[in-house]
Amino acid sequence: MKNKIDAFMDLVKERNGHEPEFLQAVQEVAETVIPYIVKHDIYHGKNILLRMVEPERLISFRVSWVDDSGEIQVNRGYRIQMNSAIGPYKGGLRFHPTVNASILKFLAFEQVFKNSLTTLPMGGGKGGSDFDPKGKSDNEIMRFCHAFMTELYRHIGHNTDVPAGDIGVGAREIGFMFGMYKKLNNTFTGVLTGKGQSWGGSLIRPEATGYGTVYFAESMLSTQSDSFKGKNVVISGSGNVAQFAAEKAIELGAKVLTFSDSGGYIHDEDGIDTDKLKFVMHLKNEKRGRISEYVDKYPNAKYFAGKRPWSVKCDIALPCATQNELNGEEAKQLVDNGCICVSEGANMPSTPEAIHEFQNAKILFAPGKASNAGGVATSGLEMSQNSLRLSWTRKEVDARLKDIMEDIHDSCVKYGKNEDGSIDYIKGANIAGFVKVADAMLAQGVI
Ligand SMILES: NC(=O)C1=CN([C@@H]2O[C@H](COP(=O)(O)OP(=O)(O)OC[C@H]3O[C@@H](n4cnc5c(N)ncnc54)[C@H](O)[C@@H]3O)[C@@H](O)[C@H]2O)C=CC1
Numbered sequence: 460m461k462n463k464i465d466a467f468m469d470l471v472k473e474r475n476g477h478e479p480e481f482l483q484a485v486q487e488v489a490e491t492v493i494p495y496i497v498k499h500d501i502y503h504g505k506n507i508l509l510r511m512v513e514p515e516r517l518i519s520f521r522v523s524w525v526d527d528s529g530e531i532q533v534n535r536g537y538r539i540q541m542n543s544a545i546g547p548y549k550g551g552l553r554f555h556p557t558v559n560a561s562i563l564k565f566l567a568f569e570q571v572f573k574n575s576l577t578t579l580p581m582g583g584g585k586g587g588s589d590f591d592p593k594g595k596s597d598n599e600i601m602r603f604c605h606a607f608m609t610e611l612y613r614h615i616g617h618n619t620d621v622p623a624g625d626i627g628v629g630a631r632e633i634g635f636m637f638g639m640y641k642k643l644n645n646t647f648t649g650v651l652t653g654k655g656q657s658w659g660g661s662l663i664r665p666e667a668t669g670y671g672t673v674y675f676a677e678s679m680l681s682t683q684s685d686s687f688k689g690k691n692v693v694i695s696g697s698g699n700v701a702q703f704a705a706e707k708a709i710e711l712g713a714k715v716l717t718f719s720d721s722g723g724y725i726h727d728e729d730g731i732d733t734d735k736l737k738f739v740m741h742l743k744n745e746k747r748g749r750i751s752e753y754v755d756k757y758p759n760a761k762y763f764a765g766k767r768p769w770s771v772k773c774d775i776a777l778p779c780a781t782q783n784e785l786n787g788e789e790a791k792q793l794v795d796n797g798c799i800c801v802s803e804g805a806n807m808p809s810t811p812e813a814i815h816e817f818q819n820a821k822i823l824f825a826p827g828k829a830s831n832a833g834g835v836a837t838s839g840l841e842m843s844q845n846s847l848r849l850s851w852t853r854k855e856v857d858a859r860l861k862d863i864m865e866d867i868h869d870s871c872v873k874y875g876k877n878e879d880g881s882i883d884y885i886k887g888a889n890i891a892g893f894v895k896v897a898d899a900m901l902a903q904g905v906i
């Protein structure tokens with residue numbers, strides 16, 4: 460089996476040798492899906508996985524815009540349309556200086572499996588730009604978003620490709636991009652998700668990724684008759700996913716101890732309650748400040764510059780910042796400190812070495828493509844509401860989100876159960892995500 464996986468990876472490396480994040484994501488899938496393909500005749504001789512690692516379309520374009528001092532700035536924009544076998548391309552846009560083809564291809568590849576797991580008809584895509592929103596004025600953000608959409612608009616559409624937010628892209632940016640799309644097309648359609656309530660957005664979409672990550676962890680804990688109640692929780696990040704993961708964990712009776720950003724992390728031994736969380740939301744979403752400012756407001760807490768929060772003793776860890784933010788040593792420290800459950804809110808936050816530590820220790824571990832799928836699932840619900848020209852209540856969308864997360868958990872159990880009864884959620888998510896897309900590709904022939 461190892462030979463087959465190595466031979467496949469050699470082919471992928473030949474074409475994508477300079478894209479380490481993409482190779483990391485493909486390797487993880489290949490290790491679990493190739494053994495499944497080998498056991499199932501219908502996939503033989505079809506090169507399905509080889510087709511799945513090649514984007515259907517990779518679009519790269521210039522984004523020129525004028526900053527507040529009148530200087531012309533040039534950034535690079537991308538959209539990776541990875542796979543449309545089961546529905547229109549769907550996935551977020553990331554604005555961050557580290558954005559490049561490797562990072563977006565890994566995210567687009569993960570998105571194909573994730574979207575398949577949601578049970579909704581969505582293909583996979585991802586996009587963004589190396590634009591850095593940090594320190595930019597609202598007017599600069601608007602001019603950049605407008606410029607970005609003057610090219611992207613020709614490649615997307617409510618039945619073709621429906622982008623949404625990701626790192627650096629929230630409600631403000633979606634608003635500016637939606638405005639320019641509408642102007643250029645002279646149509647009002649659900650071409651983006653994460654829209655504002657009064658112009659086609661869905662209730663619960665802002666909360667969905669964080670809530671879903673906690674719902675998934677709660678499902679994993681329930682297999683061991685356990686729950687969030689009374690648990691200590693360590694969270695990384697302090698953006699959209701981190702904030703709402705914290706909100707749900709607090710609601711379920713847990714004590715949240717940390718938040719972080721690219722500067723460092725804060726540790727509040729007293730616990731971050733709903734009032735303190737409101738402060739973080741204002742700090743990050745309105746003031747656009749740094750997490751270090753938390754300790755000015757709450758001096759009992761400590762700030763650790765340049766550090767990540769994984770040395771803090773906890774029962775549950777929720778990595779919600781970015782890829783490869785939790786390495787092997789940090790994973791070992793979490794396990795040694797008694798952590799029993801890791802649910803990824805971010806995409807690929809754990810390195811392969813970290814995953815190895817979690818699996819060796821046999822703790823509950825959920826890969827992002829399963830545990831953070833609540834965001835895109837609720838985007839799918841936003842698309843349904845837009846098509847129906849209806850708005851569902853908060854209660855209704857939350858109930859659907861919860862059901863979807865439970866269904867994803869069931870699929871992982873179905874495909875990931877080991878002989879000893881334990882559940883390999885990576886194997887389960889990869890195979891369950893693969894089967895639906897692969898079967899659609901088989902039915903549609905070689906295209
Ligand atoms: N927003 C969504 O609906 C979804 C987001 N995700 C993933 O969740 C993660 C977080 O995304 P959002 O919360 O939406 O973005 P965001 O822009 O709201 O927040 C990102 C957070 O990560 C922190 N961060 C960025 N780079 C960092 C670094 N190098 N070290 C430490 N912290 C860093 C930022 O300071 C910020 O707190 C990403 O991996 C994203 O792909 C996954 C599924 C859906």
Ligand SMILES: O=C(O)CCC(=O)C(=O)O
Pocket residue numbers: 549550551552570573621622623624625652806831832834835836838
């Ligand atoms: O809601 C969406 O379409 C984007 C979600 C996303 O980018 C992700 O799941 O990583």
